[in-house]
Amino acid sequence: MSFKEVSGRYNGPALEDEVLEFWREYKIFEQTLKQSAGGPLYTWNEGPPTANGKPGIHHVLARSFKDLYPRYKTMRGYHVPRKAGWDTHGLPVEHEVEKELGIFDKKEIEEKIGIDDFTRRCRESVMRYIGDWEKMTERMGFWVNLDEAYYTLDNSYIESVWYLLKTIWDKGLIYRGYKVVPYDPRIGATLSSHEVALGYREVDDPSIYVRFKVEGEDNTSFLVWTTTPWTLPANLLLAVHPDVDYVYVETEGETLILADALRTEVLRELEYKVLRKLKGSELVGMRYQPLFTYLEVDGDAFRVLPADFVTTDSGTGIVHTAPPYGVDDLALGQENGLPVIHTVGQDGHFLPEIEAVAGMFFKDADKPLIRILKERGLMFRSEQYRHSYPFGWRTGDPIIYYAKNAWYIRTSDIRDRMVELNQTIKWVPENIRDGRFGKWLENNVDWALSRERFWGTPLPVWTDGDGEYVAIGSVGELEALTGRNLSELDLHRPAVDEVTFEKDGKTFSRVPEVIDCWFDSGAMSYAQWHYPFENR
Known part of the structure; x- marks a missing residue:
């Protein structure tokens, strides 16, 4: 008997190739599935890589x-059974194509490239990289069924996602809301809470104390602290807490109004004299001179209002309120009949009407606005402070909190149930259950579902443009409304945007948004099987 010569040198890659070839030739993975057929089922889902x-x-x-x-x-x-899957939608794919084009501005993509050409490039890009992923998957010996992999870009997958969204819609859990949302202006997209959490970093930002001149009282100002000078041109109100003690103090020839509990911290080494002490409720209704007068305001603006969100933890106890750029600001303005007047466009740049900083990126406007306030004698103190601020997890640009319309899933309605179910999961390490993940569930806010982008599952909602909306749960449902055979329709933009139908004498067109690609991924346990249209 003769034996194969054994080399004294170990060649790991060559041995691995031999094992892989053996697995391929004798279909070892497939045989394990045949041999285990009939045994107890262990459900395994491929959370799709992007x-x-x-x-x-x-x-x-x-x-x-x-x-x-x-x-x-x-x-x-x-x-x-192991069915492979690929996450093929969303900003990561768009960003790759943007890099190839050298164009990163949403409006420029629409004007120079067009949605049709851009989404075609996205499809080609993602399919090109899937080949690399398949090679890596096989080379590392990961056993998964690549031949029957699901793709989130397939019409069958999208239709199942539409079915799930329609089911949620029918339960009253999807709504369109006008809210202040985290928004990445460079890509023109609303971000969900978990996307925002990916982009925090420590930065130095302005910390300024500004004089708001009181109307009818000589040389008297409300002293207001803010870390967002760029929001000051949008100021419409000042807020105080009605039950907090406030003081008039005289210092260096002027009179300042601020919370009594904060006067030592704010005035520091300055000599001052307390002229008067009063409750915040006594300040309510007082008027002040606007810092800027670039925009006309319809409504009773530039006055002091009571608000429970005001605290004496920091600042001066008087809060500058710009309705378009803060959750509390928007609510206070709306409660008091004030309009939402944007000074910054959705591209993140100041509007032409704001002459001093027109066309500037919102964060870049801090310095010139501070300089203007100093020149006009309205700046009491200007400093820097270090804090954590969110940046776009894909773009690296600062996030702006911006009042706009968006579509939401009312996840807050099932918050308690999610917290309860989380306790049934075996977490490793265990502290995640009640720590990072548990805290996230307990503080869950409604899911910002919509994205104002191009490459993704289109939000299956059609509107007459006059406040009526219809959710579509299948291609068949859309065919019934249009009277057309849509079996060959690509369910992506822009083709799906061109599908309209008549209802009650009105023309319904699809809303322009696509959905968060995380919903695509989360739908895979249904959509990979084209449920409920197949494999029910």
């Missing part, structure tokens, strides 16, 4: 974890 670029070594680590548990359960006698 195929927006070439895979890296960290993806090998993640897929090793994914491979570990199905193999273990198979060896324990379970039947573990």
Whole structure:
């Protein structure tokens, strides 16, 4: 008997190639599935990786974890089907195409490239990278069914997502709301709370104390602290807490009004004299001179109003209120019949009417606005302070909190149920259950579902443009309303945008938004099977 010569040099890659070839030739993965058929089912879902670029070594680590548990359960006698999947929508894919084009502005993409050409490029880009992912998946020995993989861009997948959204709609859990939302102006997209959490970093920002001159009282000002000078041209109100003690203090020839509890912290080494002490409720209704007069305001603006959100933890106890750029600001303005007047456009740049900073990016306007306030004698103190601020997780640009319309899922309605179910999950490490993830659930806010972008699952809502909306849950439902055969329709923009129908004498057109691609991923346990249209 003769034996194959054994080399004294270990060649790991060559041995791995031999094992992979053996697995391919004898269909070892397929045989494990045949042999375990009839055994207890262990359900395994491929949370789809985003195929927006070439895979890296960290993806090998993640897929090793994914491979570990199905193999273990198979060896324990379970039947573990493994269907691969690819997340093919969303900003990561768009960003890759933007880099190829050298164009990052949303409006410029629409004008120079067009939605049709841009979404075509997105499809081509993601399919190109999926080939690289398949090679890596096979080379590392990850057993998963690549031949029957699901793609979130497939019409069948999108239709299942539409069905799920229509189901949620029918429960009254999807709504269109005008809210102040975290918004990335460079890409023109509303961000969800978990996307915002990905982009925080420590930065130095202005910390300024501004004089708001009191009408009818000589040389007297409300002293107001803000860290967002760029919002001052949009100021319409000042807010005080009705039950807090405030003081008039005289210092260096002027009179300032601020919270009594904060006067030592704010005035520091200055010599001053307390002239009067009063409750915040006594300040309500007082009027002040606007800092800027670029915009005409319809409504009873530039006065002091009571608000429970005012605290004496920091600042001066008097809060500058700009309705377009703060959750509390918007609510206070709306409660008092004031309009929402934007000074910054959705591209993040100041509008032409704001002459001093027209066309400037909102954060870049801080310095010139501070200089103007100093020149006009309205700046009491200007400093810098370090704090955590959110930036776009894909763009790296500052996030702006911006009042606009968006579509939401009312996840807050089921917050308690999610917290309860979280307690039934075995977390490793266990502290995540009640720590980071648990706290996130407890503080859950409604999911900002819509994205004002191009490449994604279109939000299946049609409108007459006059406040009536119809949610569509399937292609068949859309066919019934249009009277057309839509079996060949690509369910992406812009093709789906061109589908209209008549209802009650009105023409209904699709709303322009696509959905958060995280919903795509979360829908995979249904949509990978084209449920409920197949595999029911």
